[in-house]
Amino acid sequence: MTEDFLAYLWQFQYFDKKNLKTQKGEPLEVLAIGKRNSNQGADFQGASLRIGKQVWHGSVELHLHVRDWLRHAHEQDSHYNNVILHLVWEDEKAKKEKKATPILRQDKTPIPTLELKSRVSPHLLEKYYRFLRTEVLIPCQAEWATVSPLIKTNALKMALLQRLERKSNDVFQILNQKNNDWEETSYIWLLRHFGFKVNNEPFARLAEILPFKSLRKVADNPHLIEALIFGMAGFLENPTTAYQKELAQHFSFYVHKNNWQYKNLKRQNWNFLRLRPANFPTVRLAQVAALLQKMPHLFSALTEWRQAKEVIQTFSIEPSTYWQAHYDFDKKWKSTSYSNLGKSSIENLLINVVSILTYSKKKYYQESDAGFHSFLLLKTIKAESNQITEIWDSLNEKSNLDKKSLALPHAGATQGFIELYSQACQQRACLNCIIGKELLK
Structure with a gap:
């Protein structure tokens, strides 16, 4: 038995209400069940009951056992002073002592208790237990x-x-940590999903150690964007190829010029095992570099669109010339078409990044059509x-x-x-x- 099931029984009144009586034998009639409460206080608030000849208005608290009221110290909590009914699955103590267990508010006034165990259909219980x-x-x-x-x-x-609500709460958590900076929040959310599960963790770490504001400053210099991304990702240590050495030089110069104190990732932090070259982290990093160069105003690019094809076009990018020919610093493609974001990758980003950020933005600004645009986008996929x-x-x-x-x-x-x-x-x-x-x- 769970308290969720007990709440379900009360909410839909799925129990025998004939000759309904409290544990003390007082006649009980449910006039209004109240509204489920997920915050501090009793489980259902705004209930109305007739107990004996008196009509009561207040809250209903749910427990599996009567003793849980005492175990949770509700008799010492002012949030439970308006409870008018203690709804329980069973009162084990009453069976042993053959008398109702007294339940008191903070001011020592008694609260009626209703036990449901003997009033619920065995068929309903059997089906619920089978599901569990x-x-x-x-x-x-x-x-x-x-x-x-x-x-x-x-x-x-x-x-x-x-799902949109749950994910938007994650976005708002980042937004709060970044002092309501939507650009930085969008960047972190994008990178958290650009590893396509296999490399999500190192991408998330990269987003934290390489802020978006640093990349925006060099948005007009594609080589420097790549240098910062690959440098902080840990791919420019001990360079061997000419292009790797070029990026390492750019990275070293920028770090020295700006007096950066940093701790970068290492190549071993990234997963290459059992991945096709198109999914290699080196390729994904090159795609991110191209994407951020194309979208210096990331937040608006990902959330301000009217038709799905507009945002789909946003992800139609080509990495730099070097990465169109290579999938690692010393390994070449057989076909340059592999270097671009594939259709399935774009759809994955639309589902996990664009639809969530769009919903989060509209919810944040209290726009009435928050879910509509995200659903409109998902319908095209x-x-x-x-x-x-x-x-x-x-x-x-x-x-x-x-x-x-x-x-x-x-x-x-x-x-x-x-x-x-x-x-x-x-x-x-x-x-x-x-x-x-x-x-x-």
């Missing part, structure tokens, strides 16, 4: 086909919005294909349901499902999912 205990990846996959496409579509849309989305495809195939019938055959749908999977299915948090709630009705 199943070993399959999607707890409800056996019943997936019974859920209407409309419910699934709404679930994916809400999950997508949840084809549905992703990975291990998680393959599970979704398999479920839909077994239920004779394809992506088109969900009216979401694009990255918005797959991002929604990935969010649903990671935040609900993996954590067995079925009560945070529209589909889970529907099946538990």
Whole structure:
């Protein structure tokens, strides 16, 4: 049993309300359940109850056991002075002592307790426990086909919005650390995703040790941008090739001129293992250099667009002449076309960088259409294909349901499902999912 399930039972009133009585035998009628509270204080606020002949207005606090009220020291906390009902799964002490456990507010006045364990359908409990205990990846996959496409579509849309909200909070955390500097925040967010998972960590570290303001100062000098990026990334130590020596000279001169005190990364911090040359960190760094040269005003370039094709064009860049011919300092391409950002890489950046920064900006400035533009962008990107989305495809195939019938055959749908999977299915948090709630009705 979990407190989330107890909150679910109270919110939807999924228990037997016939002859409802408190632990002391007082008649109880629920007039208003109140609103779920995620901040400090009782779990549901603004509830209305009739207990005996008296109508009460206040909060409802939830616990699995009566003793949890005392264990959490609520009787000493003024935030719980307006609690009018203590809702519990069971009162174990009352069973042993055959009398209700007294629960008091800070002023020593008693609070009525309602025990739910004997009032909940065994069928509902069995289904909930099955969801929690199943070993399959999607707890409800056996019943997936019974859920209407409309419910699934709404679930994916809400999950997508949840993802945008969750990611925007991460962006705001960076923004706060950088004193509300959106340019620096956009730069850090971009680099955190430019490693495409395999090298995200060293890219994130690079963004911290090489500020965007330093690169903006040399935006008109492509060689110097590359020198700073590759130097701070640790690729200019002990140079062997002519171009590497040239960049090392630029880097050394700039550091000496500006009296920089720095601690750069090392080549061994970057992962080359089992990567195709097009995904080598050297290639990605060259692409970042070209991108930042093209976008000295990074924040506006990534967030101020009207149509998806505008921002897609932003990522259509060519690295410098040297990197069009090389994928490492001493290794040449067979074809120069490999040096550019590929379609899948651009789509990945649109999903994880542009859509999130666009949403974050609009939310920050309290614009009403925050989610619309991000969703508009994701609709232009084809549905992703990975291990998680393959599970979704398999479920839909077994239920004779394809992506088109969900009216979401694009990255918005797959991002929604990935969010649903990671935040609900993996954590067995079925009560945070529209589909889970529907099946538990």
